[in-house]
Amino acid sequence: MKMLKKFAAIGIGVSMLVSVAACGTTRSGTQEQSEAKTLDPSKTLVGISMPEQQLERWNKDGQNLKQLLEAQGYQVNLQYADGKTDLQTSQIQNMANQGAKIVIIASLDGQATGAAAELCKENGATVIAYDRMIMNTDAVDYYTSFDNEKIGEMQGKYIVDSLKLEQGATGPFNVELMSGSPDDNNAKYYFEGAWKYLGPYFKSGVLQSQSGKVPESVDRWQSIGIQSWDRQKAQSEMENRINSYYNTGVRLDAVLSPNDSIALGTVNAIEGAGLSYYPIITGQDAENANVQAIVQGKQSMSVFKDYKKLADAAVEIVNAVAQGQQAKTSTTQNNDTKDVPSQLVVPEVVDKANVKTLLVDSGYISAHDAGLE
Numbered sequence: 001m002k003m004l005k006k007f008a009a010i011g012i013g014v015s016m017l018v019s020v021a022a023c024g025t026t027r028s029g030t031q032e033q034s035e036a037k038t039l040d041p042s043k044t045l046v047g048i049s050m051p052e053q054q055l056e057r058w059n060k061d062g063q064n065l066k067q068l069l070e071a072q073g074y075q076v077n078l079q080y081a082d083g084k085t086d087l088q089t090s091q092i093q094n095m096a097n098q099g100a101k102i103v104i105i106a107s108l109d110g111q112a113t114g115a116a117a118e119l120c121k122e123n124g125a126t127v128i129a130y131d132r133m134i135m136n137t138d139a140v141d142y143y144t145s146f147d148n149e150k151i152g153e154m155q156g157k158y159i160v161d162s163l164k165l166e167q168g169a170t171g172p173f174n175v176e177l178m179s180g181s182p183d184d185n186n187a188k189y190y191f192e193g194a195w196k197y198l199g200p201y202f203k204s205g206v207l208q209s210q211s212g213k214v215p216e217s218v219d220r221w222q223s224i225g226i227q228s229w230d231r232q233k234a235q236s237e238m239e240n241r242i243n244s245y246y247n248t249g250v251r252l253d254a255v256l257s258p259n260d261s262i263a264l265g266t267v268n269a270i271e272g273a274g275l276s277y278y279p280i281i282t283g284q285d286a287e288n289a290n291v292q293a294i295v296q297g298k299q300s301m302s303v304f305k306d307y308k309k310l311a312d313a314a315v316e317i318v319n320a321v322a323q324g325q326q327a328k329t330s331t332t333q334n335n336d337t338k339d340v341p342s343q344l345v346v347p348e349v350v351d352k353a354n355v356k357t358l359l360v361d362s363g364y365i366s367a368h369d370a371g372l373e
């Protein structure tokens, strides 16, 4: 880490010298300098490291980023890590060794990708954390994501609004809680956001959980985590809870599901257990199957995260870096080592009421894929 900091400091020193030189020297000196600072896209390799292909979203994210960058003339190496942290590390290391100048990383485990990001930096690359932060390292230059806490807030608020708690409904209502993968840094923010809305009602007893699976405090969110956001694991978990607590006429009012794969697992568990109704079920990502489940009234909502907007934000950073400039960012996010310049995109709630206008009329998915025709 120390070495890296030193390296970064030398880097800054050099670039300061470079700009001073560029301002005041002869014409040819200036030209040489601007050539040295900017990257020719056709000679610039951009590495894209995506976590896995099981979820629809990463396929869309990866393909779209690749297409956008290739359209601008960059060479692109897109890799999927198949849900394996070690594989992701070696794929990123390969990108560094191939001389990638910019590496975009959506980490499986934000703690584990730090070392590979450091190798990229040592080899002179700019590192962009995509969707998920790379933690505990100063080797990350930029972060582009959605406002993750806001996503959790949207899920929590949806449950509070649907149960009319702010209008004074006293229940008590039964809510089952799940959080995302314990190794995914984003999952913490989702639960924190949701808990802002749900926590006070659990405290007052208006909300309760028959399974008792309620974290003692918000920083114990991993205790209700679903490893790898796995649909099947979520299904088994919910089957156990339903069979133990909700099959004897006790109503399950709502399920806090942090994303769409976990929401589908929940829907399957409900159908498998033969419940005659669907509780309020939250989600995230607006995947096709989930949009259909929303249209069919099985899932209540999802959080729509437009992958095109996220990719655009990443490509803007790539272009700025290639032009030798500092990319424009709107905020910073701390990764436990530094404040990383960050560009955050705003997510939107999708439910039955706006699925057509938000997703279909906008051209995001077809009416057919949405299950509307």
Ligand code: GAL
Binding pocket: 055, 057, 131, 132, 180, 184, 186, 187, 229, 259, 284, 285, 305
């Ligand atoms: C999160 C990501 C979400 C969700 C989840 C499962 O990190 O931000 O969009 O899909 O992972 O992959």
